[in-house]
Amino acid sequence: MFSNSFQFLHIKEISKEFPGVKALDNVSMKIKAGKVHALMGENGAGKSTLIKILAGAYSKDKGKIFFDDNEISINSPNDSLKLGIKVVYQEISLIPEFTVGENIFLEKFPTNRFGILKWKKLYKECKDLFNKIGFNLKVNEKISNLSISEQQIVEIARAIFQKASIVVMDEPTSSLTPNEIKKLFNVINNLKKNNIAILYITHKIDEIFQIADEVTVLRDGKLISNRPINQTSEEILVNDMVGRAVESSFERTLIANKENVLTVKNLTTKTKLKNVSFDLSKGEILGFFGLMGAGRTELAKAIYGYDKVSNGFIEIEGKRFSAFNTSTMVKNGIGYVTEDRKGEGIVKDMNLRENMTLPSLEFFENLFFVNRIKEKNISNEYIKKFDVKTPSCERLITLLSGGNQQKVLLSRWLLRELKIIILDEPTRGVDIGAKTEVLSLINDLAKEGMSVLLMTSEMNDLLSLSDRIMVMANGEIKAEFLSNNVTQEEIFKASVS
Amino acid sequence: MIKTIKNNETILFFIFIILCIFLSIYNPQFYSIQNINSILRSSSTVMIVAFGMTILLTSGEVDLSVGALMSFVTVIVMDVINITGSVVLGFIAVFLFCLFIGLINGFVRTILNVNSLIATLAMMLILQGSVYVYSMAAIYNTHLIPFFTFIGQGFVFKIPMPVIIMLFILPFFVLFLNFTRFGRYFTAIGSNSDAASLSGINNKKFKIIGFVTTSLLVGISGIILASLMDTGQQGSAKGFELIVIAAVLLGGTSFKGGSGTIVGTILGILILKVIDNGIILMGISQEFQLVVPGVILIIAVYFDNLRKAQDV
């Protein structure tokens, strides 16, 4: 909207709180026109919250946003677009069945008086647009036939076409090949030439040094540093991102010659996993670290039987399984807490009690019927134990806050006697107070003999709880560490290799 | 959702009571034993199948082939009994056939992964055609076995036999959804099939069970219908599936899955049948029996949507 005269976007002292979690705490930054501004930080550092505020999906609690010298308010995605802010996510917001050209011109197709499309004009202008940004593409190709990187470029092109002043890119290179990354950077450089500002969110430090002009680092919702690229280094950045005092570890008894409870051998899936192998001992907490897209969730789902395994097998206490489903795994003593609470965790038509007892209903059966009184008693027990904020166990699960829902999902599995529990981001969205409870509970479970596969991006949780740490990237295990013998930096570096 | 459903069921119940009172005042014939029996009898066949349809819809599936299957069942049962002279063999034949169809529906849905609307629509076409391959002509009752005729046309303590059969089945289904473990599973599968699977529920198994149960219930209804008509008639239950689905939706079960109510279904059917009956008693043209359910369905769902939006 202001593309040619635009100078900067000033984010001033933004704060945003969710029930129990401070997602952003007094964050400020200045994004300049014609420059690439990198935003770094671990998962949960506050990056996506900031983006959502800019995109008009969330509203800020405190702080101001200035477009050049004008204070602006972004109350809806429409506002954000009108202001010229365009966010390019991992999930594309294009029409998959349409061609590139049709998507570019989505707002207004070039037509004659009668509404008949002028295809030639559409595709010609489209080609010109792509020349301008320096990217070669078949403009009459259907979006669903394009690769992810090409789809991204189309989104960016669409932004330019809609006269965006700021393009926000959220982890743009996580699924790109080196060649595609080069092409993307080429496009970005062309954008810079056209005075467009770019907010570039990533974990990848080497990319920052290739493309960025300024770097902002967030950690745990707070602004840690704001520096021009030539005044920083890899060491400084890593330290900014993870450099925190690790809280005291939980007391972990040494696992010496404990029996093997799970063996995973050459586990491969069609989509991501490549020959993953490891062992898990009884009572061991095995942590898995990795960036988004590393394959931790895929590994968890493959072991649990939710996704099909194309090669390899698992052994639970010596019993081998090569083709199996979740029902089988649950019967053999494995439980699973998903990271996608809303989509895969809660059953929205059921209340808290029903959600909590779902995987263990056979234990509540009297003859043919479910014993509701027993259900209520046990639910109330866990509501108390985890301090779940709810007036009663009959409350509809959708009315609970995210953190409380997470607690319910965790308790779900504690009602069964499990040998192994797989936890995927178990403390996501849980407030600090409850976090400690959850972690301490996991520790207790392990002490009593339960084995834990802990997928997490929280360095803290990882180091304080795990016995061993596996680092994953691109569907493989890249490194294995003993938790008492590794630094956060080493872990992090292994995850970006 | 429990609260909303309870509200829904209460409203339906009141509507039902009001209708009955109104019609009783308008025409005292309404509460005559004959009339009540007539209403109950015609409700029975619909209810039996609707129990299965409710469970299916709760798990997020649908079965459009129930009408065609029911017609086929009338033909099979009459033919087998005519030929073998044994009612038991007739029942076994129906059982096996319905089991077979239910399994196919289930497998096409779970293994071939075809949308249940399409899969059961195709099955409906197949059954509609196949019944004529089996027999071009209607099959009349030549066995004249009294027990068979009793099923549809008999009375036990002045209550029509179909109603007795329905009452035998009813308690099981009333309790099934809300009070048994499997009922919960069906609800979970319909509400969020991923979450259900991740809780260790075998989605495929239960969906197949849903289809088979519905088909078997159709078998029972079909036998009753054959007994009532004294004939095996190829097109006897045409359009039946729409009535069943409309009644179930009217009763408050959501077609998106995850929220089902047998009590609602029962009330929905009773309301529709009472209205049907009222139309005749009030001397209104019989054809209104088609118009009224349509209007009620739309209005009911509209208000249901409004209420649900308010609740959240």
Place this chain on the structure above:
Amino acid sequence: MYSILQYLKKGELALFIIFLIVFVFFSFSSEYFFSLRNLMNVSGQLAITLIAAIGFAVLLIAGEVDISIGSLLAFVALPLIQIMNLTESVALGIIACLIFGAVIGLINGYLSVYLRISSLIVTLGMLFILRGIVYLYTGQRPISDDLYSDFFFNIGNGKLLGVVPYAAIIAFLILAVFLFVMRNTSYGRKLYAIGGNAEVARLAGYNIKLIKLSAFVICSVLSSISAILLASRIGSANHIAGDLFEFQVVAAVVLGGVSLAGGIGTLAGAALGVMILAIVSNGLGMLNVESQWQMVVNGIIIIIAVGFDELKRKKS
């Protein structure tokens, strides 16, 4: 130039090949099939389903359904025949018929889009309501065409130059028009966008409600045209006309690759679906296969076709 290439997209190519295979099969197995007379007859018969299928597909692409089209077929025939008989004017009858159709479409659309009642439920209810009104009005007896207008007779039964049925010409003209509209007009592309990703369409500033409403009207008006053809062929407004018609149309359209979810599929595919099923029926008839087997075959074809489609989707 681009647009012509788009017509031969992958999916439609497969359908076309199936069509050819079926066509060739019947041409060789039956001596009656591959005759001008037979093929012209088939094209006249399938015209009714084709026109309604076009309307249904347009609506489905926009993300909504109308399962009342069978009842609508019977319903709009009432004003058609009655007005024709009363005013002795075929034109007035046709106009009345189309107006009634449009009004029903508006009602369906209003309830679905503005009152936000699922279109499945609205049109399910409408299915009963319209059928009931037809039964009421006709007393379950057909209302015959007393005008005996040649023109009206020719619409459904007449042939251009004694060879090509007017019905088929009308159907293919409508097909051509809508193929063009869906592919080459802003309106048509918006329908695809709305059905494909409503959120993106909303952010692009489309008036989703109005556009969907218009799609409902198109569906019912086209079904009304089908009704005119049908009434012409049977010479009356029949109370059981269109019974289970909606299922036939759904089957053909889905076979043709139009997705129940919306946003995917083409009218060319839907037309091929109609043609394939029509040819199969006719071909089997020529081979003296009883009509009941035809239904069975229809059902099996649908399951196989959709099953294959699912497998294909899983692999990609």
